[in-house]
Amino acid sequence: MAASFASRCSRxxxxxxxGLSNNSPGLFTTSxxxxxxxxxxxxxxxxxxxQMRTVLKVADNSGAKKVMCIQALKxxxxxxxxxxxxxxxxxxxxxxxxxxxxxxxGVVVRAAMQRGRCDGSEVKFDDNAVVLVDKQGQPIGTRxxxxxxxxxRQKKHVKILTLAxxxx
Amino acid sequence: xxxxxxxxxxxxxxxxxGIQFVRNDAKIFRFCRSKCHKNFKMKRNPxxxxxxxxxxxxxxxxxxxDSTFEFERKRNRPERYDRNLAENVLKAIPxxxxxxxxxxxxxxxxxxxxxxxxxxxxxxxxxxxxISLVKAPLAxxxxxxxxxPQKIKVSVSQQQSEDNNAMEE
Numbered sequence: 001m002a003a004s005f006a007s008r009c010s011r012x013x014x015x016x017x018x019g020l021s022n023n024s025p026g027l028f029t030t031s032x033x034x035x036x037x038x039x040x041x042x043x044x045x046x047x048x049x050x051q052m053r054t055v056l057k058v059a060d061n062s063g064a065k066k067v068m069c070i071q072a073l074k075x076x077x078x079x080x081x082x083x084x085x086x087x088x089x090x091x092x093x094x095x096x097x098x099x100x101x102x103x104x105x106g107v108v109v110r111a112a113m114q115r116g117r118c119d120g121s122e123v124k125f126d127d128n129a130v131v132l133v134d135k136q137g138q139p140i141g142t143r144x145x146x147x148x149x150x151x152x153r154q155k156k157h158v159k160i161l162t163l164a165x166x167x168x
Numbered sequence: 169x170x171x172x173x174x175x176x177x178x179x180x181x182x183x184x185x186g187i188q189f190v191r192n193d194a195k196i197f198r199f200c201r202s203k204c205h206k207n208f209k210m211k212r213n214p215x216x217x218x219x220x221x222x223x224x225x226x227x228x229x230x231x232x233x234d235s236t237f238e239f240e241r242k243r244n245r246p247e248r249y250d251r252n253l254a255e256n257v258l259k260a261i262p263x264x265x266x267x268x269x270x271x272x273x274x275x276x277x278x279x280x281x282x283x284x285x286x287x288x289x290x291x292x293x294x295x296x297x298x299i300s301l302v303k304a305p306l307a308x309x310x311x312x313x314x315x316x317p318q319k320i321k322v323s324v325s326q327q328q329s330e331d332n333n334a335m336e337e
Contacts, residue, residue: 120185121186121187126191126192127192147190149190
C-alpha cells in the first residue's frame with residue numbers, strides 16, 4: 001500500500017519536473033510548426049473561378065498553346081469545369097490552325113478549383129486547361145491530351161470525350 | 169456503386185463523400201475527408217503519419233497478411249449477377265468478418281505479450297530511483313516500509329528479522 005503511494009508520488013513529481021525542463025523547447029517547436037503551416041497555406045493558392053484574364057493551357061492539337069479567358073459564357077463569377085469560355089490566343093505554334101491574337105471559344109476540361117459531382121463528392125485537377133471549339137461546339141483539333149471529366153457528357157461535348165485518352 | 173479507399177488513410181470512401189484530385193498523368197487520388205486532403209497538400213507521407221493505416225501496416229501494428237483480406241480485394245472485372253451466388257455472398261460476409269475480428273484480436277494479443285511485465289519493470293525502476301524525492305534517504309533507513317517489499321520466503325521467523333536488519337544496513 002505504502003509502496004504504491006510512493007510510486008504515485010514519484011511519478012507525479014517526475015512529470016512535473018519533466019514539464020518544467022522541457023517547457024522552453026516545447027514552445028519553440030510549436031512556433032516552428034505554426035510558421036510552417038503558414039508558409040504552406042501561402043504555397044497552396046486558393047483556387048477560384050476561371051475569369052477574365054485567366055491564362056489556360058490548351059489541351060488539344062489546334063495549334064494554340066496558351067489562351068487568356070476574356071469572357072465566361074455562363075455564370076456571374078466566372079467559368080468552372082465543363083463551362084464554355086471566350087478566349088484570346090496568347091501563344092501558338094508557328095504553323096497551326098489557330099493563330100496568335102485570334103478570339104476563340106473553348107470548353108474548360110480541367111480546372112484547379114473543385115467542382116461538385118452529381119453524387120455530392122468533389123473533383124479537382126492539377127491545372128486549368130481548355131479544348132478549343134467552334135461556335136457549334138465541335139472541337140477544332142483532332143486530339144485531346146490529358147484527363148477529362150465525364151461531366152462533359154451532360155454538357156453535350158461527347159466528341160471531346162471520345163477523343164480523350166483518360167476519363168476521370 | 170463502388171466503395172473506394174482513401175489514398176491517405178485507407179479508410180472506405182462512400183459515394184458522395186470526400187474529394188478526388190486528378191493529376192495530369194490521370195492518376196486519381198481519392199480522399200475521405202478534408203483532413204486527408206490537407207495532409208496530402210502538405211506533401212506528407214502517409215507511411216510517416218501515425219494515424220494512417222499505411223503507418224500501422226509498415227510498423228507491424230496491424231495484421232497485414234491474411235486470407236480474409238482477399239475477399240475485399242479490388243476486382244476489375246464485374247461479376248455476372250447470379251441469385252444463388254449473391255445469397256451465398258451475403259451469408260458469407262458476417263462469417264468472414266467474425267473470422268477477421270478474431271484473428272486481429274489474436275494478433276493484438278501477441279503484439280502486447282510482454283507489455284505488462286515491461287510496465288511493471290519500469291515502475292519498479294522509477295520507484296527505486298525516485299524514492300529520494302518522496303523521502304530523504306536517511307529517513308528511509310529508519311523506516312523501511314516505503315521500500316519495495318522483497319520477496320523472501322523464509323520459514324523461520326528469527327532468520328527473517330535478521331534479513332531485515334541486513335537490508336537496513
